[in-house]
Amino acid sequence: MSTKISNWPAATPMWVDLGVGDPAAAKAFYMDLFGWEFVSGGQESGDYQLAQLRGRAVAGIGPQQDPGMPTAWTTFLASDDVGVTARKISAAGGQLLAPPFDVMESGRMALAADNGGAIFGVWQAGTHIGAERVNEHGALCWNELHTRDYAAARSFYSQVFDVSYQDLTEESLVYSTVRRPLDGREVAGVHHDTGLSDHAPNHWMTWFASDYVEGTATRAVELGAILLGPVEESTLGRMVVVRAPQGEVFGVIDAPRTND
Secondary structure, eight states: OOBOOSOOOTTOEEEEEEEESOHHHHHHHHHHHHOOEEEEOOGGGTSOEEEEETTEEEEEEEEOSOTTSOOOEEEEEEOSOHHHHHHHHHHTTOEEEEEEEEETTTEEEEEEEOTTSOEEEEEEESSOOSOSBBSSBTSEEEEEEEESOHHHHHHHHHHHHOOEEEEOOBTTBOEEEEEOTTTOOEEEEEEEOTTOOTTOOOEEEEEEEOSOHHHHHHHHHHTTOEESSOOEEETTEEEEEEEOTTSOEEEEEOOOOOOO
């Protein structure tokens, strides 16, 4: 199943959005690359745009709120009570960048940095549940944390979201999947990324699915993006990391289809 009509369980990465200096150019890029269509949230939302695939929401794009911040996709994790989650973030050594606030009737959210500085959002659903279509071409399929301090990051998210982990470490890769508390389903990853440059922050990485990764990579370059490496094979399919024309980085992968 690739569609979702009810609230996502707590701790699930369930939405991504992008703040950019030129939203119109970003819309044109992703419309061409993934076939997204857009519905405006109106002036009350600051002209936030909901990206859709066949009538179901997959991501959001809006104007950049702080020109001094790098352009990046932000991962949102589901919460049953953003206020409670916000207090846990502070108690676990994180920082609230935007304390909980209502987004009209859509839901309630907060923006935070974890104890390693990686930025993420927290979303309590109202009329907007987050992604309504996942695990298919042009839709969100995976989110993973790239961090220098693997143990501290795992401790932080277990304290805040009550998640557990499945260790997948092998040879030079130190990696674990995140299991949400409701049912133990693996919903995200944590990567001990020793390849991060001195200037690169710890960060959450967004992965979109593609039916033809090579073709998506080629088209991204034609649209002005840069590939941060060649298309490679992985245990989950072919994959590539892309830097879009306005600087945001995301992954494209031929991910297996899984139940929601």
